[in-house]
Amino acid sequence: MIQVNHTQIPEKDILAEMQYHPAQSQRDAMLKSAESLIIAELLRQRAKTLGLDIANDGAATSQDDFLEQLLAQEVDIPTASADECEQYYRLNPGRFESSPLVEVSHILLAAAPEDDKARVEAKTLSEALISQLQQGASLAELAKHYSACPSKETGGSLGQINRGQTVPEFERQLFSAEPGLLPHAIESRYGFHVVLIARKVPGQLLPFKAVQQKIAEYLNEKVRRKAVAQYIHTLIVEAEIAGYDFKLSASPLMQ
Incomplete structure (x- = not known):
C-alpha cells in the first residue's frame, strides 16, 4: 500500500495507470505507474495548499492542467539571453549546418x-x-x-x-x-x-539570425525541464511517502 502524506493510492489505480507506462517487464511498468501517481498526488496536495482550484480526477487529466500554475507561482525559470544563444551556436556549429x-x-x-x-x-x-x-x-x-x-x-x-x-x-x-x-x-x-x-x-553553416529562435526555444525547454525536475525532487524529499522507495539519483525525473 502506498501513502503520500497519509493519502492512500489504491493498487487498482496503479494497475489502471500501467497502460500509460509501457516497459520491458510488468514490474517496471508498475514502478513507473506508482511513481507517476505519487508525483501527481504531491502536485495536487501542493496546489491545494496554495489555494489553487484543482480538479482531483487523476494524474492523466489533472497534472498537466495545474503544473503550469504551480511553476508560475513557485519556480523561477530563466530564459536564454541572446549572448547565451550565440555562445551555444558557436560551440555547436555542426547542429546548424x-x-x-x-x-x-x-x-x-x-x-x-x-x-x-x-x-x-x-x-x-x-x-x-x-x-x-x-x-x-x-x-x-x-x-x-x-x-x-x-x-x-x-x-x-x-x-x-x-x-x-x-x-x-x-x-x-x-x-x-x-x-x-x-x-x-x-x-x-x-x-x-x-x-x-x-x-x-557540403552543408553550409546557417547564419545565427536564422537559427536564434530555435536555439532559444531549445535552451529554454532544457532549463524548464531541469526546473520541473528539481521542483518535484523537493516535493518528494519534503513528503512523507510510505510503500515506495524513490531512488532519486536514478530517476528519469532527475536527468
Whole structure:
C-alpha cells in the first residue's frame, strides 16, 4: 500500500495507470505507474495548499492542467539571453549546418529483407556490376537492364538528394562517401544499391539570425525541464511517502 502524506493510492489505480507506462517487464511498468501517481498526488496536495482550484480526477487529466500554475507561482525559470544563444551556436556549429547535397545515380537490385536467398544473389550481382563499371561499362545501360527503381528510365539518376529524402540506412553511407563509384553496394531494406556519386556539395553553416529562435526555444525547454525536475525532487524529499522507495539519483525525473 502506498501513502503520500497519509493519502492512500489504491493498487487498482496503479494497475489502471500501467497502460500509460509501457516497459520491458510488468514490474517496471508498475514502478513507473506508482511513481507517476505519487508525483501527481504531491502536485495536487501542493496546489491545494496554495489555494489553487484543482480538479482531483487523476494524474492523466489533472497534472498537466495545474503544473503550469504551480511553476508560475513557485519556480523561477530563466530564459536564454541572446549572448547565451550565440555562445551555444558557436560551440555547436555542426547542429546548424544545412544538409549536404549529393548528385546520385544508382542501380537497385531488389531483394526483400526476409528473402535471404534473394539478398545473397543481389549482393553477388552488385559486385559483378561494380566490376563492370570499374572497367568502363555504362551505368545508364546497366541500370536500364538490371535496376528495379523507376530511375532506370533516366539512366539511374536520382538527381540531387539532401538528408531526409531517402531511407536512413541508405543515407548514412551515401552522405559519408566521397564522389565517384562506391566500391561496395549499399544495402537497404529494398535490396542492394550500386551507387555513383557525381557531385557532392557540403552543408553550409546557417547564419545565427536564422537559427536564434530555435536555439532559444531549445535552451529554454532544457532549463524548464531541469526546473520541473528539481521542483518535484523537493516535493518528494519534503513528503512523507510510505510503500515506495524513490531512488532519486536514478530517476528519469532527475536527468
